[in-house]
Amino acid sequence: MQLAEHAERMKHRPAARALLLQPEVGALIGALIVIAFFSMVAPTIRHVGSVSTVLYQSSTLGIMAVGVALLMIGGEFDLSAGVAVITSALTASMFAYQLGTNVWVGVIIALLVSLGIGAFNGVMLVRTGLPSFLVTLGTFLMLQGANLAITRLVTGNVATNDISNMAGFDSARAIFASTFTIGGADASVSIVWWLALVAIGTWVLLRATAGNWIFAVGGNAASARAVGVPVTRTKIGLFMGVGLCAWIAGMHQLFAYTTVQSGGGVGLELEYIVAAVVGGCLLTGGYGSVVGAAIGALIFGVVSQGVVYAGWNPDWFKFFLGAMLLLATLVNAFVRAQAYRRRAA
Amino acid sequence: MTNQRNGSVVIQLADVSKYYGNIRALSGINLTVRRGEVTCVLGDNGAGKSTLIKIISGIHPHDGGVMRLHGKDVRFASPRKALDAGIATVYQDLALIPLMSVWRNFFLGSELTTGMAPLRRLDIARMRRATDDELKKMAIDLPDIDAPVGRLSGGERQVVAIARAIFFGAQVLILDEPTAALGIKQSGVVLKYIAAARDAGLSVIFISHNPHHAYLVGDHFAVLNLGRMELDARRDEMSIDDLIQHMAGGAELKSLEHEMRRSGSVL
Numbered sequence: 383m384q385l386a387e388h389a390e391r392m393k394h395r396p397a398a399r400a401l402l403l404q405p406e407v408g409a410l411i412g413a414l415i416v417i418a419f420f421s422m423v424a425p426t427i428r429h430v431g432s433v434s435t436v437l438y439q440s441s442t443l444g445i446m447a448v449g450v451a452l453l454m455i456g457g458e459f460d461l462s463a464g465v466a467v468i469t470s471a472l473t474a475s476m477f478a479y480q481l482g483t484n485v486w487v488g489v490i491i492a493l494l495v496s497l498g499i500g501a502f503n504g505v506m507l508v509r510t511g512l513p514s515f516l517v518t519l520g521t522f523l524m525l526q527g528a529n530l531a532i533t534r535l536v537t538g539n540v541a542t543n544d545i546s547n548m549a550g551f552d553s554a555r556a557i558f559a560s561t562f563t564i565g566g567a568d569a570s571v572s573i574v575w576w577l578a579l580v581a582i583g584t585w586v587l588l589r590a591t592a593g594n595w596i597f598a599v600g601g602n603a604a605s606a607r608a609v610g611v612p613v614t615r616t617k618i619g620l621f622m623g624v625g626l627c628a629w630i631a632g633m634h635q636l637f638a639y640t641t642v643q644s645g646g647g648v649g650l651e652l653e654y655i656v657a658a659v660v661g662g663c664l665l666t667g668g669y670g671s672v673v674g675a676a677i678g679a680l681i682f683g684v685v686s687q688g689v690v691y692a693g694w695n696p697d698w699f700k701f702f703l704g705a706m707l708l709l710a711t712l713v714n715a716f717v718r719a720q721a722y723r724r725r726a727a
Numbered sequence: 728m729t730n731q732r733n734g735s736v737v738i739q740l741a742d743v744s745k746y747y748g749n750i751r752a753l754s755g756i757n758l759t760v761r762r763g764e765v766t767c768v769l770g771d772n773g774a775g776k777s778t779l780i781k782i783i784s785g786i787h788p789h790d791g792g793v794m795r796l797h798g799k800d801v802r803f804a805s806p807r808k809a810l811d812a813g814i815a816t817v818y819q820d821l822a823l824i825p826l827m828s829v830w831r832n833f834f835l836g837s838e839l840t841t842g843m844a845p846l847r848r849l850d851i852a853r854m855r856r857a858t859d860d861e862l863k864k865m866a867i868d869l870p871d872i873d874a875p876v877g878r879l880s881g882g883e884r885q886v887v888a889i890a891r892a893i894f895f896g897a898q899v900l901i902l903d904e905p906t907a908a909l910g911i912k913q914s915g916v917v918l919k920y921i922a923a924a925r926d927a928g929l930s931v932i933f934i935s936h937n938p939h940h941a942y943l944v945g946d947h948f949a950v951l952n953l954g955r956m957e958l959d960a961r962r963d964e965m966s967i968d969d970l971i972q973h974m975a976g977g978a979e980l981k982s983l984e985h986e987m988r989r990s991g992s993v994l
Contacts, residue, residue: 594849
């Protein structure tokens with residue numbers, strides 16, 4: 383009897399509203415519209431090879447969008463995320479090449495450097511109390527300069543040397559940048575990394591204690607601290623999570639192309655943020671989802687390849703992207719307003 | 728334990744004082760908080776109400792006098808220490824996160840988990856059930872414990888915060904102006920749960936500047952004025968008019984009344 387009563391009360395929840403409460407609904411609608419649109423104007427995009435290319439494009443952005451989305455749900459930005467990918471790739475490449483070590487040594491050093499950059503951002507944020515926009519803008523400029531300056535100092539060039547003949551390269555490429563065949567098309571392993579990160583990120587956010595803390599520090603850090611949530615540790619951990627993603631993305635880039643251009647990555651940090659926002663992450667924190675950010679990255683992939691398959695000038699890509707951002711944000715805001723409207727009583 | 732009877736002394740302040748630099752925030756405060764009673768602390772803005780609860784809840788230790796908890800001298804170094812001793816404070820801002828669901832808020836910072844690391848995960852079923860049970864135990868009727876707290880009314884939020892404090896073992900519940908921002912109906916709901924907490928055997932310290940609300944649930948009234956105890960009386964020793972009179976500062980109100988009347992004649 384009591385159980386039945388229990389079940390009734392716990393279930394009392396309109397299904398439609400429950401669905402609308404999911405942060406990724408707006409992005410899902412947007413993705414369906416974009417896919418339908420490009421399927422009509424660029425039928426090539428439906429071919430299995432094109433799907434693989436779209437997913438690859440989405441994964442290169444999507445890997446970073448996982449870390450960036452979690453950070454944004456935790457209430458912070460990371461403007462250094464784009465160049466941090468290049469920093470990681472440069473570190474691995476130059477360390478291994480200059481010291482003549484196995485490339486895996488460089489890969490591990492790059493991991494430490496990437497986590498270190500994340501920890502630096504996080505510690506600066508909590509120690510100084512400055513907004514993350516300023517702290518990471520500083521890191522962004524410092525890394526951008528250091529990428530160029532140190533690469534020139536070490537290699538005398540703007541790009542790193544080819545490391546494809548070095549020991550450990552083949553195994554590292556197999557892990558970070560190999561391709562496999564599925565359904566008659568070649569697919570990059572970066573798609574697997576992406577999906578794995580989305581799964582882990584979603585699990586952490588919704589099922590782990592840390593996920594509860596991420597929502598709480600983004601929703602209201604002072605309240606979270608008052609009930610015993612380790613706010614400082616959570617925020618630093620989130621920045622280090624972005625560092626981890628930057629390392630994975632950087633290693634993919636290094637082993638896919640064998641050399642790294644030291645000036646790359648600028649502007650990509652905004653694309654990660656756009657993917658997260660399109661996916662339903664609130665700019666002010668406390669709300670969002672990793673799956674949403676993945677859908678945001680997918681929209682990127684579809685639009686960037688769709689423009690090409692439609693035979694249009696690629697210049698239109700950014701235009702579409704901007705329109706998508708505005709549209710998705712408005713849809714998200716509208717959906718949330720509907721779902722969160724207070725009960726009349 | 729011998730002191731588990733209603734009416735037994737839980738907290739006792741004797742000649743407690745607090746200074747912020749040269750400024751005397753409180754002096755010579757004597758206060759007795761009993762089990763199963765609502766102790767109302769009233770006073771105007773700046774009377775020292777906040778300072779008093781900060782001492783009891785461990786935010787600022789007192790400078791002079793003694794505070795005893797169950798007869799033992801205590802001095803809390805942090806809010807966590809006070810909480811561990813069973814003294815929970817529900818502040819006006821409640822420490823609830825509006826965008827998070829009721830059950831996630833209920834267990835925030837004290838999450839229940841299941842499984843082994845690295846797969847240790849939230850025990851969502853158990854937390855939802857416990858939240859639902861606890862709210863039901865206090866006869867709180869929320870339609871949906873998955874709803875974000877932001878969708879609850881101000882009164883409902885207060886009640887959820889009170890239920891949370893009780894669930895996590897509070898013996899002394901300090902409520903900082905719980906009805907200040909609420910309408911009449913909502914205030915009534917909160918006052919009902921204050922009474923429920925008292926009946927459950929808690930000692931409630933109810934901070935307010937509304938004598939009407941205080942008189943509805945209070946067993947014992949302490950009125951502060953400029954850092955001193957202006958009145959310390961039990962309910963049967965006074966009427967609500969006495970309370971209003973003391974809160975307004977007695978003599979001050981008389982002279983204000985006089986002034987108003989004069990300025991009224993000028994107009």
